[in-house]
Every structure is written in structure tokens, then in C-alpha cells.
Amino acid sequence: MQALSCGYYFFFLSTLLALWLVWFAVGRWPARRVLTLTIVWIVAALPLVPVLRGYQTILRDTYGFSRGLEEVGLYGADLAGLLHAPGDSLLWRWLHVTTRGESEIFPGLTVMILTLLAIRMAGPFAERQDTPRARTVRRIFAGLFVVLVGIWIIPIVHGPWRLTVAGVRLFSVARPDKPLMLAVLAAFGYLATLPRMRSAVRGRSPLTFYLIAAFLMWFLALGPDPSLLNMRVLYQAPYGWLMRLPGFDGLRVPARFWMMTIVCLSAIAALGLDQFRGRARRTAVSLATLGLLLDGWPGVFNVLPRPDLRPSPPGVAVRLNLPITDDEDALSLYQQPFDPVPVYNGFSGYAAPHYPAMREMLKLHDARILQAMSANGPLGIVIDHDADADGTMRQFVLGFRGVVREQAHPAWSSYRLPASGIAPPPDEAGRPLAMKALTAFPSQPHAARAVDGNRTTRWSGGVQTQQADFTIELEQPTYVGQVVIELGPFLTDYAQRLRIEISADGSSWETIFLGDTRLQAYYAAVRHPKEIPVVFPIGRDNVRFVRLQQTGWGTHDWSIAEIRVTGR
Numbered sequence: 001m002q003a004l005s006c007g008y009y010f011f012f013l014s015t016l017l018a019l020w021l022v023w024f025a026v027g028r029w030p031a032r033r034v035l036t037l038t039i040v041w042i043v044a045a046l047p048l049v050p051v052l053r054g055y056q057t058i059l060r061d062t063y064g065f066s067r068g069l070e071e072v073g074l075y076g077a078d079l080a081g082l083l084h085a086p087g088d089s090l091l092w093r094w095l096h097v098t099t100r101g102e103s104e105i106f107p108g109l110t111v112m113i114l115t116l117l118a119i120r121m122a123g124p125f126a127e128r129q130d131t132p133r134a135r136t137v138r139r140i141f142a143g144l145f146v147v148l149v150g151i152w153i154i155p156i157v158h159g160p161w162r163l164t165v166a167g168v169r170l171f172s173v174a175r176p177d178k179p180l181m182l183a184v185l186a187a188f189g190y191l192a193t194l195p196r197m198r199s200a201v202r203g204r205s206p207l208t209f210y211l212i213a214a215f216l217m218w219f220l221a222l223g224p225d226p227s228l229l230n231m232r233v234l235y236q237a238p239y240g241w242l243m244r245l246p247g248f249d250g251l252r253v254p255a256r257f258w259m260m261t262i263v264c265l266s267a268i269a270a271l272g273l274d275q276f277r278g279r280a281r282r283t284a285v286s287l288a289t290l291g292l293l294l295d296g297w298p299g300v301f302n303v304l305p306r307p308d309l310r311p312s313p314p315g316v317a318v319r320l321n322l323p324i325t326d327d328e329d330a331l332s333l334y335q336q337p338f339d340p341v342p343v344y345n346g347f348s349g350y351a352a353p354h355y356p357a358m359r360e361m362l363k364l365h366d367a368r369i370l371q372a373m374s375a376n377g378p379l380g381i382v383i384d385h386d387a388d389a390d391g392t393m394r395q396f397v398l399g400f401r402g403v404v405r406e407q408a409h410p411a412w413s414s415y416r417l418p419a420s421g422i423a424p425p426p427d428e429a430g431r432p433l434a435m436k437a438l439t440a441f442p443s444q445p446h447a448a449r450a451v452d453g454n455r456t457t458r459w460s461g462g463v464q465t466q467q468a469d470f471t472i473e474l475e476q477p478t479y480v481g482q483v484v485i486e487l488g489p490f491l492t493d494y495a496q497r498l499r500i501e502i503s504a505d506g507s508s509w510e511t512i513f514l515g516d517t518r519l520q521a522y523y524a525a526v527r528h529p530k531e532i533p534v535v536f537p538i539g540r541d542n543v544r545f546v547r548l549q550q551t552g553w554g555t556h557d558w559s560i561a562e563i564r565v566t567g568r
Helices: 007-024 031-045 048-062 069-073 079-083 109-122 132-157 177-192 195-202 206-221 238-242 254-273 278-296 326-338 355-363 367-373 392-398 444-451 518-527
Strands: 161-165 168-173 318-322 379-384 404-408 412-417 435-441 459-463 468-486 498-503 510-515 533-550 557-560 562-566
Touching (some): 007 254, 132 168, 132 177, 177 195, 195 206, 254 278, 355 367, 355 518, 367 518, 379 392, 392 412
Parallel strands (some): 318 379
Antiparallel strands (some): 161 168, 435 468, 459 557, 468 533, 468 562, 498 533
16 A cells, blocks of 8 residues: 555665565575565565556556656755755754755754664674785775775866876866765775674674665665765766666656665664663663654644635536646645546646646637637636736636636636537648658757657757747658647647748748647647647648748747658
8 A cells, every 4th residue: 555655665665675685585585485475475566567557558658757867866865965954843953954955864863873872882893803815905995995085075176187197198087976986885895894794794684784775775865966065976876777677767756765764774773772671771762762752843733724625617527727836736636536527737746748838828818728628518717816816817717708707705716618619620640751851940960850760859949039940851742731740758849939831842932830839739748648749731732842930939949859741
């Protein structure tokens, strides 16, 4: 049930369990026990198969959703987050070493003391039988660690540098992340050569496991590009390796791995307290309990009142809550279980492909979007008055032909729009025609990206503050039915104002389309959310050249992930 309620818990706890099995089971459990555990896990996982298959079908096959390294890197915890406490903590709200988001991972003073106490009692640095060879290897690792830390500090203080001898460059350091990563590996090498550490590994010590696991879980919480005070400091961190496994590239916030660190720290604290006996044990447990309560106690218990329910107007087929904001969309999802009418609003870690065009049209008070939403039945609209303080959204809705105001309250009002019955624009049809040449301004060298069969690449005309052109020359004059522009993952990059012209000879041009493309982009995203093929009907014979000109003004690029010209 926990796994079904939280994808982070499902994947991150599975990682910790895998480490647990490697440490405690591999090479120690008999084959019969391993087989029994495997069968139990398979049986327990069977109910999850339909759910996981549904996620695969919806998120990947239908929408093509995934997270890139750049996006995931924004949501890793900062190294300094260990000294960054939540702002609502009673005792520690003053402790803010970093301002990076997702970095409030200060574990509390009590857990830190108990962890150090457990390590001290274990005595990992106590002298034991050692060999001269092991001591030599350990000194080498210690020397490497010191040298690499020095190399790491130099570019931070001085900037990029290089070492040359007689004009020959021996090595250079442009960024501090690679030396620090090597320094971390050297530190691991040093610890691995300690006699107590080797003994703990051979004996599968629980304390050693939870210490190593806590460090690894914290290391993974830093994300693929760990940072210190918002400066990248490590190179190719392990979380980037995890993202190559199925499912992990769909998780946005690696900082949630800190949950698993807390699990490990809890076990370490328990092992530390277990070292006490008699009256000292009771005293230690009492003090630890008090300390944990104080560390985790909030300064204020915020309890928000339940939002009032706002029913849909009677007799509507679908509902829209306005204005569309993140807060309003989250409230819409909260109210949805109490209302049987489907709602257009949604809130998720992913942006719905049709949302950018839909939101922009509503913001511009473009009535075409209301006609599209009410095409298959009456549309109910509920407007929050606080979010619509100036009343412009209410005026926009009241201007729709046939609208009826159903309810009016101080905080909200509801409206019923009749079914528009309009037909949607045509979907893509016809076979693709062969192209001879592409001419683009700007970025002519990137024009080929628009026909490379890869939606993750694009030709871009840049931010829509200047005119951009894209011209297609076909192999021969022929009938052209449509021009299809795929946006793919660049779902906001539709043209604000597009002119489409055709020509038989490249000198005499006829304008086929002139206007914004928001409505076409909306329909394309609803029909094919993964590809988003924006369709423009042409329907002309003897066409060899098709020219597209972006002449509008907007804050996003005009991009073409893939482009096709289709015939019959």
C-alpha cells in the first residue's frame, strides 16, 4: 500500500532493500531461504503489475513523460543541507546554511549525537593487527585524498588552472567536481583498509551496514549533479547511474532519498542505545526520546480549514474551474471526489501537453477555447472571486452566447455554457511527401533536425521576438493536403502568429494561413499528447514550395521537432 501511495517510497526503499540483501544475504543464506524469499516477493509484486503496466501505458506510451538529467539535477539536496533545518522547527528554524530548495535535511542534534556515540563505541580506528602492506596502501590513499582536496580547492579560489612543464601541458583542472569525486573515492579506499572496517565487513556488522547505507542514501539524495552552496562539486554522481534503470527516470526529486537516510540513522541510533545497560540504558533512552521530540517539534501547528465545496452547475457534461492557477488546480483535484462531473483542471509533477495552449487562450479571453471545451455537451464553469479580483474572468464568461449564471456567492460563482456543437479541426491525414531541400532562418545548420525522425531534437527560430522563416522544397510539384508541425516535448513552442505560403516556382506565393496557432496546438496535444502534431490544411495542387513565417511576439521559442508535408 505504501508503494502504491508513493512512487518515491517504492523505488527508493527498493534500493535500500537491495543493499540490505547484498550485505546480509548474499553468501550467507542457504539456497532454500533465497528461493522462498524470491517466491514471496513475486507473489507480493503480482498485484502491482496492472498498476505498473498502467503507468507504462499512460506515462510512457501515451504521453512520453520522463525526466532529464538537467531537470532532476534541480531537485537534489545541497551538501550544506545537513545544516539546513525546516523553517517551522521550534529549536532549529534559525539554522539555514543554504537556500537551495529540497535541502532541508538537517537530521537533528540528537540523531547526530547517537550516531557519533555508536561509532565511538564500535571503535573503527582502534588499533588491531595490521600488515605493513595495508598500512602502506592506507598512507597512499591518505596522500591522494589530501592532494585531490587541494586540487579541488584551487579552481574554487583561483579559477581554472593547468600544470605545464617545458611548454607541455601535463594536466588541467577547469572544474572542481572531478577532483572532489576522486577524493571521495580515495577516502573510501582509506576506510576500506582499516582493520576494524575489514573485520566488520567480513562479519556483516549491522552497524557498519547502516552507516554505509546512510551515507549512500544521502549521497543519492544529492542528485546527479551534487552541489555545495549551489556550486557543482561532484562529477557523475551515482544517482545518474540509477536513472538508467526503469522507473527512476520518472522521479523528479532525488532529495526524497533522505527518507531512506532517516531509516538508516534510526537503526544506528537504536544500535547506539543498545550498548547501554541497566540504569544508564533507561537514562539514555529517556534523554534520546526527549531530544528527538524537541528536534522534530514544530514551532506552530498549522491546521488549514477544509475548503468549501463548490458543486458543478446542474446538467453539465464537464467542468472548468477559473482562473487557472496552481492553487486553483490543486483545489480542483481536492474537490473532484465530491463531484461526479469530470473536470478539465489538473495538477501534477508533469505539465499536461494541452495545458500551455489552453491556459494562454483563457488568459487572453479567447472564446474559441470555451467553444472547444463545450463541443460535446454543456460546460460548467466555477470562478473563484479571490483569484479573479478584478472580475475580468467573470466578464469574459458572461460574454459567451447563451451563458446562464447558476449560483452567486461572496467567494465564488458558477455558470452554465450551452453545448457549442462545433466540429474539431481535421486530424493528420495523407502520406508524407518527399522533400528535396530545407531553408531556414535563423539556424540553417539545424534545419535538418526537423526531419531527422527524433522528436527530442528540434530546429528553433529562437524566442519569438523576431521573424523566423522555414521553407520546404518538395521533390516535384504535387498536390499538398496538409503541413504538420510536431512539437514533441517542446509543447510551449507553437507559433504565436504564423503565415503559411505556397508556391509552384519559388517566386510567386499564395497565402494559405495567417493567424495564431494556439487552438491548433490545443487540439493536437489532446489528440496525440506525445507527438503534438499541429495540422494546417493546404488542399492545393501544383505545389513545390511551402514557406512558414513566424511573425508574432511571445516569450517562448518557435520550435519544430519534426515537420511533414502530406499529400493524398
